[in-house]
Amino acid sequence: MKTKALWLQGVSCNGNSHSFLNYEGLRELLSKVEFLYHPLLPSRLRIEDLADFTEDIDILVIEGAIKKEGFLRGKKEFFRLFQKLKKKAKYIVAVGNCASFGGVFKEYEADLTGVGYSKGEKIADFENLINVPGCPAHPEWIGSVLSLLCEGCEPELDELSRPAEIYSYTVHAGCLRNEYFEWKVDSATFGSKEGCLFYQQGCQAPYTGGNCNKILWNGVSSKTRAGMPCIGCTEPGFPSRDLFKTKTYMGIPARMPKGVPKRAYLTLTGVAKSFKIDRLNNPLMPKGPGCEKEES
Amino acid sequence: MSKPTKKEQRKIEIMDTALRLFSKEGFFAVTIADIAKELNMSVGNLYNYFSSKEALAKELIFYISKILGTKIREINMMDIKTKEKIEKIVEVYFNTAIERPELIDYFLRVYLSHKEIFKEGCEGMICVSPFVTEIMIFFEEGVRNSELRDQDFFTAFGLFMGYLGGMVYLKGEGMLPNDLKFYTRSISENIYRALKSED
Amino acid sequence: MRVDILQKIEGEAFLRYRFKKGRIEHVKIEFPHYRGVEEIMRGRPAEDAVAIAPRVCGICGHSHLIAAAEALENAAGVTPPLKARYIRNVTLGCELIQNHIKWLYLVILPLLKRMGFREVPFFEAIDKSATAGKIIAIFGGQYPHTSYAVLGGVCSDPTLLEIQKAKLFAKEIEDFFHSEVMEEIERFSEFKDSRGILKEIYIFLKHKELLDIGRAHDRFLNLREGTKILGLKRVSAKLRYVSTAPSGIGYAKNALYKGKYFEVGPLARRIHTPFVKDLHRRYKDGLFTRIAARVYEIKILLSQLKETLKKIEPQGDSFVKTDSLAEGTGEAVVEAPRGSLIHRVKIKKGKIERYEIITPTQFNLSNGTSLNPGPAQKAVIGLRDRSEAELVFRSFDICSVCTTH
Ligand code: SF4
Ligand code: SF4
Numbered sequence: 037m038k039t040k041a042l043w044l045q046g047v048s049c050n051g052n053s054h055s056f057l058n059y060e061g062l063r064e065l066l067s068k069v070e071f072l073y074h075p076l077l078p079s080r081l082r083i084e085d086l087a088d089f090t091e092d093i094d095i096l097v098i099e100g101a102i103k104k105e106g107f108l109r110g111k112k113e114f115f116r117l118f119q120k121l122k123k124k125a126k127y128i129v130a131v132g133n134c135a136s137f138g139g140v141f142k143e144y145e146a147d148l149t150g151v152g153y154s155k156g157e158k159i160a161d162f163e164n165l166i167n168v169p170g171c172p173a174h175p176e177w178i179g180s181v182l183s184l185l186c187e188g189c190e191p192e193l194d195e196l197s198r199p200a201e202i203y204s205y206t207v208h209a210g211c212l213r214n215e216y217f218e219w220k221v222d223s224a225t226f227g228s229k230e231g232c233l234f235y236q237q238g239c240q241a242p243y244t245g246g247n248c249n250k251i252l253w254n255g256v257s258s259k260t261r262a263g264m265p266c267i268g269c270t271e272p273g274f275p276s277r278d279l280f281k282t283k284t285y286m287g288i289p290a291r292m293p294k295g296v297p298k299r300a301y302l303t304l305t306g307v308a309k310s311f312k313i314d315r316l317n318n319p320l321m322p323k324g325p326g327c328e329k330e331e332s
Numbered sequence: 333m334s335k336p337t338k339k340e341q342r343k344i345e346i347m348d349t350a351l352r353l354f355s356k357e358g359f360f361a362v363t364i365a366d367i368a369k370e371l372n373m374s375v376g377n378l379y380n381y382f383s384s385k386e387a388l389a390k391e392l393i394f395y396i397s398k399i400l401g402t403k404i405r406e407i408n409m410m411d412i413k414t415k416e417k418i419e420k421i422v423e424v425y426f427n428t429a430i431e432r433p434e435l436i437d438y439f440l441r442v443y444l445s446h447k448e449i450f451k452e453g454c455e456g457m458i459c460v461s462p463f464v465t466e467i468m469i470f471f472e473e474g475v476r477n478s479e480l481r482d483q484d485f486f487t488a489f490g491l492f493m494g495y496l497g498g499m500v501y502l503k504g505e506g507m508l509p510n511d512l513k514f515y516t517r518s519i520s521e522n523i524y525r526a527l528k529s530e531d
Numbered sequence: 532m533r534v535d536i537l538q539k540i541e542g543e544a545f546l547r548y549r550f551k552k553g554r555i556e557h558v559k560i561e562f563p564h565y566r567g568v569e570e571i572m573r574g575r576p577a578e579d580a581v582a583i584a585p586r587v588c589g590i591c592g593h594s595h596l597i598a599a600a601e602a603l604e605n606a607a608g609v610t611p612p613l614k615a616r617y618i619r620n621v622t623l624g625c626e627l628i629q630n631h632i633k634w635l636y637l638v639i640l641p642l643l644k645r646m647g648f649r650e651v652p653f654f655e656a657i658d659k660s661a662t663a664g665k666i667i668a669i670f671g672g673q674y675p676h677t678s679y680a681v682l683g684g685v686c687s688d689p690t691l692l693e694i695q696k697a698k699l700f701a702k703e704i705e706d707f708f709h710s711e712v713m714e715e716i717e718r719f720s721e722f723k724d725s726r727g728i729l730k731e732i733y734i735f736l737k738h739k740e741l742l743d744i745g746r747a748h749d750r751f752l753n754l755r756e757g758t759k760i761l762g763l764k765r766v767s768a769k770l771r772y773v774s775t776a777p778s779g780i781g782y783a784k785n786a787l788y789k790g791k792y793f794e795v796g797p798l799a800r801r802i803h804t805p806f807v808k809d810l811h812r813r814y815k816d817g818l819f820t821r822i823a824a825r826v827y828e829i830k831i832l833l834s835q836l837k838e839t840l841k842k843i844e845p846q847g848d849s850f851v852k853t854d855s856l857a858e859g860t861g862e863a864v865v866e867a868p869r870g871s872l873i874h875r876v877k878i879k880k881g882k883i884e885r886y887e888i889i890t891p892t893q894f895n896l897s898n899g900t901s902l903n904p905g906p907a908q909k910a911v912i913g914l915r916d917r918s919e920a921e922l923v924f925r926s927f928d929i930c931s932v933c934t935t936h
């Protein structure tokens with residue numbers, strides 16, 4: 037029998053639903069899981085059918101923040117549906133930062149929360165909650181967690197109920213700019229292959245959990261590889277302010293890489309900065325004119 | 333911290349002696365043999381500790397910056413206002429200059445004046461990192477607590493350390509009518525005023 | 532009154548029908564959700580706009596990103612380098628492509644199936660829409676929700692080989708499109724000697740006599756191009772004549788041009804192409820013309836994609852540095868999947884003081900009166916069957932989250 041899952045949306049942008057569609061194993065997963073309702077995929081139930089739905093389900097997927105009042109799904113209050121379904125579900129998988137911690141729309145409505153957390157604070161004790169934050173969550177995070185649950189297996193969770201296998205890495209690990217980080221060569225501007233974005237452009241990867249730079253996005257790249265600073269979307273504090281500037285105190289980054297004491301960091305920085313590594317201060321590669329000739 | 337081993341203790345003795353001699357006779361006038369003689373050890377033995385005078389010179393600067401760094405670290409750990417920390421740092425600096433003038437002397441007259449000796453192995457911050465790191469932490473926390481104005485690290489660092497170095501220099505040249513300690517208060521006040529946040 | 536829920540439109544909408552003698556006389560469209568994106572922008576540093584904007588919508592967030600970046604640039608008086616503009620065109624085009632493919636396979640075909648059309652598996656199509664996402668990720672790092680377009684250009688500096696990879700991905704989508712959806716044809720000619728899903732849809736709707744239902748006002752806006760189209764005539768149109776007004780129901784505001792309702796979207800953008808013109812001559816701005824225009828746009832986008840990819844040179848800058856943006860007002864219009872998308876921003880002391888977003892669905896699904904209906908409202912008047920009305924609504928490709936944002 038197929039695993040029965042139901043994908044319900046609170047206050048969301050649909051980004052996780054769309055991210056999920058990029059999952060490479062989608063076809064295989066859908067042969068094991070039936071989504072009784074999904075906001076994009078064809079499903080047995082219509083949104084209005086959820087009002088009278090009473091069956092047990094294996095996995096309740098929640099996308100979007102929890103709002104207690106004044107938010108309809110179908111003609112029913114979302115919160116009522118959520119209350120009912122969560123009791124029927126063996127597992128609750130909160131996908132995206134909104135469902136995990138409250139996310140971006142909490143900036144407008146402070147009352148919004150995640151399923152089990154409000155920002156980093158635990159607000160409900162769920163034994164069966166798995167948070168898969170991200171804005172959106174990586175398709176593989178969603179897909180492989182669901183497929184694991186299908187097989188009756190549970191991932192190890194960290195202190196924020198996130199699969200440790202995913203979120204124990206920092207996003208920094210595996211970035212192509214790691215050498216520049218090591219030698220404290222910052223990226224002078226956006227739009228360059230060279231330099232690290234930690235010192236000026238606000239990159240939060242060194243203290244943001246996630247294996248983005250291990251498994252890559254869309255199978256090809258990642259934000260930081262493409263020169264965009266990590267904006268910390270897997271963490272409870274997302275979205276912070278001034279996302280494209282590094283907050284510094286007298287030139288020293290306000291936040292240290294995860295688990296690194298300030299003294300240790302500054303000692304290493306001082307030493308690294310004492311050397312000017314020519315290779316890292318020069319263009320990484322020559323830039324040719326491209327394929328103009330081919331055209332004529 | 334663990335107790336220094338015999339060998340380490342001996343090393344410290346050598347460094348202290350060297351600093352004293354350098355300060356009295358001048359860095360270039362003193363040879364390894366002079367230092368060995370002063371310590372009643374053979375030159376060969378001394379080479380077991382330091383492979384050359386240059387190696388010794390580099391270790392000395394690291395040694396000094398560790399001594400100062402450790403003291404400033406203690407101040408950084410105190411739960412007091414940045415303004416008070418400034419005064420304590422000035423005190424530490426002047427006390428060192430009074431009690432162990434050879435340390436500051438070496439720093440100002442050898443390290444800062446003869447960079448060619450330190451070109452390799454002491455690039456940039458490497459040999460002064462224990463000291464500079466603590467100063468960084470001092471500044472960072474001051475700004476974080478909104479007691480100090482946010483600015484480039486080196487503009488603040490230069491103002492602070494340049495000032496103190498300058499005073500010690502003046503004292504050394506016999507140009508100050510008073511004891512260094514006499515100036516601690518007003519110098520601390522000046523530094524604080526120059527660095528404090530606007531509001 | 533009958534209330535239907537229009538669902539799987541990036542959220543939902545309520546359709547409140549009024550019937551007269553078995554025919555739809557009027558319909559009110561209610562969007563029940565509001566998330567306060569414009570409010571979230573307020574008070575933030577101007578540069579943050581490009582991080583917040585994509586979160587308006589999971590399927591067209593990239594269009595919101597480009598609109599936000601261009602609105603900031605407009606406020607700062609900055610033109611990004613040519614290379615950055617090419618790259619943005621590439622990624623924006625890919626968002627439209629993935630949207631249109633998903634719309635066809637997840638919205639239109641399942642609905643047609645309910646009406647008797649054959650079952651069409653969607654996995655390959657979804658896979659190709661994901662391939663479009665891969666191209667975006669090559670330049671922007673990820674899809675959905677990158678913020679790689681920033682005030683002054685783009686963050687990435689692609690290599691020749693990366694561009695080459697993008698070309699291969701584009702070719703994969705193109706091959707799928709021409710073998711499954713429609714062959715390379717320039718004229719309609721009732722799809723003579725050609726095959727594909729679009730032709731099947733044509734035959735199906737023809738058989739059901741639905742080809743020309745769903746006619747709206749037959750007036751269009753393509754605000755990026757700066758034109759309005761009245762009776763196939765293109766005249767210049769200015770952004771400043773766009774205004775919004777309360778819709779009187781739900782959270783959505785109506786969007787109007789000089790006080791009138793206009794249709795925006797692929798039909799507006801492609802009405803001058805021979806293929807769409809042929810259709811328009813026959814079926815006016817009816818159901819099939821609207822559906823076919825969106826499908827045909829994929830073909831146009833794919834060939835533009837190929838051309839633009841060739842133009843990106845490794846030499847040249849991706850970004851120009853701007854002095855911090857302290858004061859100013861800016862606006863920008865982007866042709867998003869569903870039509871003209873407007874972002875307006877006012878910046879004071881480096882912070883966003885006001886932010887306004889006007890989305891295409893606000894134009895298309897404006898709530899007018901029965902005498903002066905909005906485009907989609909107009910398009911369903913007179914229909915008897917609610918699933919036909921639903922099909923007409925969906926031909927506009929509605930986005931609920933965008934509409935209220
Ligand atoms: S977490 Fe981000 S992508 Fe997911 S619903 Fe919320 S805003 Fe959209
Ligand atoms: S850009 Fe960000 S992720 Fe990459 S090395 Fe620098 S800090 Fe790490």
